[in-house]
Amino acid sequence: MTISISEIFHSIQGESSFAGWPCAFVRLAGCGHGCRYCDTTYAEKPGTEMETDEIFEKIDEIGAQLVEITGGEPLLQKEVYPLMERLCDRKEKVLLETGGFLSVAKVDQRVHKIIDLKAPSSGVCNKNNPQNIELAMRSGKAEISSFEFKIVVADREDYLWARTMLTDTGLAEACTVMLGVVFGKLEPERLAQWILEDRIRVRMQLQLHKYIWPPEMRGV
Numbered sequence: 001m002t003i004s005i006s007e008i009f010h011s012i013q014g015e016s017s018f019a020g021w022p023c024a025f026v027r028l029a030g031c032g033h034g035c036r037y038c039d040t041t042y043a044e045k046p047g048t049e050m051e052t053d054e055i056f057e058k059i060d061e062i063g064a065q066l067v068e069i070t071g072g073e074p075l076l077q078k079e080v081y082p083l084m085e086r087l088c089d090r091k092e093k094v095l096l097e098t099g100g101f102l103s104v105a106k107v108d109q110r111v112h113k114i115i116d117l118k119a120p121s122s123g124v125c126n127k128n129n130p131q132n133i134e135l136a137m138r139s140g141k142a143e144i145s146s147f148e149f150k151i152v153v154a155d156r157e158d159y160l161w162a163r164t165m166l167t168d169t170g171l172a173e174a175c176t177v178m179l180g181v182v183f184g185k186l187e188p189e190r191l192a193q194w195i196l197e198d199r200i201r202v203r204m205q206l207q208l209h210k211y212i213w214p215p216e217m218r219g220v
């Protein structure tokens, strides 16, 4: 069983409630969703076919306590499901970062799921999979949920979309919702101001790795 891998690297987790922790990233190749602000378009290129044991070797070399499966869109490759199960069995803390177009229903329950909700300016807002919100709403209290959602906003329209969606669904009461800016498109201060004015229940985040390293740098 092989998985098409774009890159495996060691970095600082930059975009979730785990931001700041050293992490081994396994980036699977392939996506095709075409989000306007995609910053990993290189993951669209064909990857290197790797056996699960080879992937484990690389993760062991890195030696981080935290492992993140990302992409591209990692859920496009069915082999990713047993990979995540085996990682959880090895007692690693496993994060999954997914674009949110595919359901996470079959993902091992031990995996912490970071799911994008694409705002209008991404051009793919209509592809958000509603089942992921339903699953999160049924999953229990925010403090113990293995779900978290991530929204990046480029302008006021995106922010208002997020605010309405959160009001309509009650999602922020069921799990953590991270709200950030599209890097270089919206000043973080403006987003902070809107969040504080409206008193919405979200956690603001910046893409930490883009402040530590050059924003266009790969493998971080």
Ligand code: SF4
Binding pocket: 031, 032, 033, 034, 035, 037, 038, 039, 040, 041, 043, 071, 072, 073, 098, 099
């Ligand atoms: S889902 Fe992620 S990897 Fe795929 S196009 Fe959108 S931002 Fe890029």
